[in-house]
Amino acid sequence: MLHFDRWKIVLIVLTCLAGVVFTLPNFFSKETVEHWPSWVPHRQLPLGLDLRGGAHLLLAMDTNELEKDWLTTLRDDARKQLREAKIGFSALSIAGNSVQVKISKPEDLDKAYVALKKLVQPIGNAILGTGGNDIAVDKTPPDVITLRPTEQGIQHRVSSAASAAIETVNRRVNAMGTAESTVVRQGNDRILVQFPGLQDTKQLKDLIGQTAKLTFHTVHPTVTAEEAKQTRVPLGYKIYPSGEGEGGRSYVLQETPVVSGEDLVDAQPGFDSRTNEPIISFRFNQSGARKFGNFTKDNVGSPFAIVLDDKVLSAPVVREPILGGSGQISGSFTVDSATTLAVQLRSGALPTKLTIVEERTVGPSLGADSIAAGKLAGLIGCLLTGILTIVAYGTFGIFAVIGLLVHGFLIVGAMTIIGTTLTLPGIAGFVLTIGMAVDANVLIYERIREELRTGKTPIAAIEQGFQRAFITIFDSQLTTLAAAIIMFWLGSGPIRGFAVTLTIGILTSVFSAVTVTRLLVVLWLKAAKSKGRVVEVPV
């Protein structure tokens, strides 16, 4: 244990130096670091939201709504299939979590079954044996066919909707002009938005709080909403309420839209040149322009409705065919709401409404206070530990403190390289690992003292001390590591930051206490021997 090959010494020194070099940028401001020559590491520890201030929003998708939407589409698709196959049906409706079809003639049941089977789509990976279908089609003689989304199908839907939602949210958040924000998936149906530096989350919440599904619909030429409510809604039509500020009028609109927001290529807020009201001007892509052009050409003089998230924004009358593919929407906007809606329309609709299930916002003043408090506590904690160690072990205590310094540099250096964000719990974890890293030294030194008392020579005692204590250090650190890894695995947010620091700290503390301190002790022994004096262990 008391011999070091030259190459090992070089390796140890290099590791320590690497720790120092990678830690160094953290002591300077960002501006200073930027002026450094390019071969010097520039990377700084990213600060967590709790230290630099910012917003953390966890959004959940409305999976029920997704399922409902899917059933509606399924019902429409089934209708189309049956019509194409020319099979008569007497009822087609959504019942619970399935779509039920009643065939007019029982002898058509098999034919209908084959036709509806075409709607089934395989999902998953057939090779891995995870394959399956998104819906199950069952026939119940004499005349009923049920289409039911499978569990797997729903999972798949939710998962792809989440991916789509992330892209949309990303586009919307980016429109607020920060490159540093992150939008990531969490679990199957959740999205985490992190926005450093943001304090007032109102705009952010407005932007992501609306699905923004824009559609253009034909208004029923004769039946008004009041009449439809009293008698019955014409087939293929639906009653849509109007949005705020439209006097609570309802409209009877064709359920299938003429054009939808998917065909938009641009939307910008602006002002109406005559009334000076905020409006949104938009532009369709080619196919949208064609559809919209054809529709307006055929419907000059009759009204159409612009619908946002199933609420009518406005229902203007077509005055002339709009062939250029651009137009504008007015509808009691404020400047803010027009700007928000324009961003939303440009970024596309969300597949479903997103609800905020968790919000954590830290203001910059608290963040700064936390950094200051963390620094102070860290400094004092390290100082106290260092003083205690030196008082307890003298010269060897100084070696231990040097080991602790190396440990500190290595933790910060490693965290900087990995890019772990430093959080307030992370700082607490750091202070704790300092306290715990000393434990390894304490174990070694107490053991040396013990061996000395049994009458061993100093060199033998030191050798035995390191050797025997190592077994204990190994066991005790490994058990702590087990707890830290579980914290990381199960923990969220603050616990994770803490666990990361603790894990890295355990690894580096073994290196610093066992390797670095031992090297120092060995060098000290050599120096003492070369002076030819009697070695007395100063512990």
Next chain:
Amino acid sequence: MFFPVPDFKGFDFFPHNTRLPFMRYKGICLTLSILFMALSLGLYYTRGLNYGVDFKGGSLIEMQSKNGPADLHDIRTKLNALGVGNVQIQSFGADTDVLIRVEQQPGGEAEQQVAMKKVVDTLGDGYTQRRIEVVGPAVSSELRRTGVIAVFSSILAIIVYVWFRFEWQFAAGCVIALLHDVLVTVGLFSLLQLDFDLSIVAALLTILGYSVNDSVVVSDRIRENLRKYKRMNLDELLNVSINETLSRTILTGMTAIAGILALLIFGGEVIRNFSFAMLFGIVIGTYSSIFIAAPLLDYLGVRRDNVGHALKAKETPPAKAKAAQKT
């Protein structure tokens, strides 16, 4: 060869070769520990824990008054009139800072946001937002579940490791010591009605780590002594082992406490409860490894014939083995 550090001896904090009769009090200590555990359980079931927003849902809002000390009374009157249920208002650190807790609103996720917005709007421009945490019912119940799972799976991982490296009796002693630490800490939080949130779960996990660290150090010594003193009776052997590791236990405890005291005093309001839990945990963790884990071995008994079969042969130097034979 030049070496720049002067030689000086350290100050031995603790007298060595102590023969403190720890094992004589094992009965009393175990009884006391069981009593404390029972008391903690009782407190947990009757008084309950003061869960923070992480586990209970609702909102936590920290505001700072822009002009002078915050008027808690005024805030209380205003917020109680909002009809958002129970609102707790307390001064937080400096007298300009207020911490407002709004209980979880009936309804769903969106209602929590509405209530939070009401409170923030009511306080108006005289205050700056320091921190806002809103946790809905879905997330809070998840956090509760994972918190419990985290604590218990940590204990499980630790037992498996200790079992693997030692004998099952050591693992059994360890697990009871760990359960004791968790229970008593939870009991203290229940007694003082301190905020129990995610950071306390992190503290509990660290306490587990520290406590088992301590137990392992003592166990390691016991294992070593079992090989060294083949005929010493177990009771005395345990006592010797505890005494031999006592100076280490105390010194490490002192350095750990030094670090945590720094966190507690200077680390700021946000992690105060965390630091407090840690401080208590270090003390209780040290206690449990000396007074619970080791004495339990006495009751459980240890196989003396082939102790340490898990160790490799080279870890027993020949000189030591001979010495062991002599004793």
